[in-house]
Amino acid sequence: MFQKILVAVDCSEMGRHVFNHALSLAKPIQAELLLLHVLTAEESGSPDMFVSPGLSYYPVVNDAMLKVYREQWQEFEERGLNMLRSLSDVAQSHGVTTTYRQIPGSPGRIICSMAEETGVDLVIMGRRGLSAIREMLMGSVSNYVLHHAPCSTLTIQVPEDGAAKPSDAQETAASR
Numbered sequence: 001m002f003q004k005i006l007v008a009v010d011c012s013e014m015g016r017h018v019f020n021h022a023l024s025l026a027k028p029i030q031a032e033l034l035l036l037h038v039l040t041a042e043e044s045g046s047p048d049m050f051v052s053p054g055l056s057y058y059p060v061v062n063d064a065m066l067k068v069y070r071e072q073w074q075e076f077e078e079r080g081l082n083m084l085r086s087l088s089d090v091a092q093s094h095g096v097t098t099t100y101r102q103i104p105g106s107p108g109r110i111i112c113s114m115a116e117e118t119g120v121d122l123v124i125m126g127r128r129g130l131s132a133i134r135e136m137l138m139g140s141v142s143n144y145v146l147h148h149a150p151c152s153t154l155t156i157q158v159p160e161d162g163a164a165k166p167s168d169a170q171e172t173a174a175s176r
Contacts, residue, residue, distance in 0.1 A: 002026075002152075006034045006118065008111050008125035008145075010043050011083050018126045018156045019087050025124070026096050033091055035100035036114055037080045038107040045079070047072030077102065108144030116150045127155040 007022040009015035019035070026033050040046065047069055084100040091098040103110050115123050127142040142155045 001029055002031045002121040004032045004034065004118065004120045005122045005124060006036055006111070006115050006120040008036050008038070008107070008123065008141075009083070009087065010037060010126075011045055011079060012043075014126040014128070014156075014158050015083070016087075017158065018124060019090075021154075021156050022124045023091055023094060023096060026091070027094055030096075031121075032097040032099075034114070034118055034120060035084050035087055035091075035098060036111065037084055037100070037102045038110045039077060039080060039102060039104040040107055042107075046076055107141045108148070111141070111145050112148045112150070121151055123149050123151060123153045125153070125155055127157050 002025070005022055005026055007019060009019050015037075022033060025031070041048075080102050084102060088098045088100050101114070103114070111123060111125065114120075123145060125142055125145060127140075142153075146153050146155070
């Protein structure tokens with residue numbers, strides 16, 4: 001049976017949905033959860049790099065723009081850590097041992113390397129359900145992990161209505 005589960009989450013509703021599934025699986029079997037948030041510019045809500053077209057062919061990035069970007073990136077990092085702390089608190093209130101990590105990089109590669117490094121038995125992650133063409137153009141984190149993870153992988157599909165359904169874990173988090 002599974003003893004240690006890596007749960008790849010982001011700050012979206014899908015991330016909460018994935019977490020709720022992981023918690024409902026881990027609780028009855030007393031598995032440990034490792035929550036992982038990969039900081040990437042592709043995540044919804046991540047800061048965009050500002051560039052302004054100059055007179056030359058190359059875009060211009062000045063010190064003020066870099067400062068704003070760095071500040072926005074720090075806020076993005078803090079939002080991710082707050083989300084991880086909150087989810088960890090919910091899991092621990094349900095009696096599930098939980099740790100968390102936040103790492104910048106390529107999500108598929110980071111998830112697989114963390115799975116190998118930590119010796120997890122299972123990776124749980126979301127699946128956006130991109131069309132074949134969009135998946136081919138954009139790539140798919142879940143597809144990459146399915147083919148490269150050193151352990152079993154469970155992908156959670158977003159519900160048909162596009163929103164996660166409330167669960168005991170969400171109600172617990174909401175009542176705090």
